[in-house]
Amino acid sequence: MQLVPCPWCGPREEAEFHYGGQAHVAHPADPHSLTDAQWADYVFFRDNPKGPFAERWLHAAGCRRWFNAVRDTATHEFVEPSGASR
């Protein structure tokens, strides 16, 4: 089974984690000022690269904390050490 590097617990099996999708997608500071297209982009559109991808993981069956990691979606390999949740 693939090991996911939790920054607090170390490498643990993938089944302990919940996937959170793309990282660094901030909630709009002033949602009311957004156009429909900007709101659609925030709600429905995420990057989908073949290659390195910054994403969020929750160590659901472990320390219950969120963290960010960079993983290569072509190889499924984690390519950078995981960082703390923002």
Add this chain to the structure above:
Amino acid sequence: MNVDHPDFLWRNPDPRPSYDAVIIGGGGHGLATAHYLAKNHGITRVAVLEKGWLAGGNMARNTTIIRSNYLWDESAAIYEHALKLWEGLEEDLGYPLLFSQRGVLNLAHSLQDVRDSRRRVWANQLNGVDAEWLEPEQVAEVCPIVNISPDVRYPVLGATYQPRAGIAKHDYVAWGFARSADAHGIDLIQNCEVTGLEVRDGRMVGVRTTRGRIATGKVALAAAGHTSVLADMVGLRLPLQSHPLQALVSELLEPVHPTVVMSNAVHVYVSQAHKGELVMGAGIDSHNGYGQRGAFHIIERQMAAALELFPVFARAHLLRSWAGIVDVTPDASPIVGLTPIDGLYLNCGWGTGGFKATPAVGWCLAHTVAHDRPHPFNAPFTLERFTTGALVDEHGAAAVAH
């Protein structure tokens, strides 16, 4: 011993410098689009570009289930159009497809499942799609090997049943479409990866490939899980996430499973191929991924679900498992139609259920390419719906694997 090679089903041409239209992706959708461009619209100066070999992607990896029992009018229309085309496809292509209308059961395991399922049956009936609600005893009449005991963790409380649903042999489907397209003079070009899309003044003018540049004013994307990679080449952002989706087969067994059984709640779908393998599909791996493989715990859970539903499978052996890359949209419905770039046409977001739609995709995408406007059946499935809010939420009908 002297053995003659069987007739080749298609030529293996080199790309010409220009075409009237180029289809990117030589899977079921791309080949069906080529067939209907020629047959329905008389457009034959067409190339289908495939980076690997024909029908070696998701067309080789899906579980071949065909049905049209979707909830909303928009979905019922396009999937039922597909099913009607399937019913005449062997004749149309002059090629055997092992299309077998053995029916599909979609099991309900909770009271909410029961309510949703009965609602879907009524919606299907109003749309002219054959569907009925079965109580557990009736489920066992259709498929005696399903465990309808009330003592299991997720008991079968009933099922929707679509008798006209079924399966087909995926390779034969691809070969049938490929043979027809080739016979109409369309070039099927393998080992030809697209490396760039050329746009001038907002119009498509050509594609760059590993086998040279091709000039064309019309490009249709039929690249499933790799659609985002192609769209990125022209800065087109799409609401797609590519995930591995796994499936597996057992060794060859005597015929034991007479229909197709799907279960949203316990995440498994099972049929038995003509040759005898039990064919089972799982849910997607949760993370994004372009590697054509998934995690073993998904297979393990899928097996647990299958064994609870079908105790008779307990001593079957898993022969092999694999994954395809599926492009999933937020509303579990596809995107088929125009883009902000003139001459660039989208066909993506079929997620976990594109095989059943193959003939209708070909029909509608060919129409869209030929007339530069969507066919009525794909008109609702625009890219704009994610901005306007006119979503077609099919998570209930598509959700086994999502």
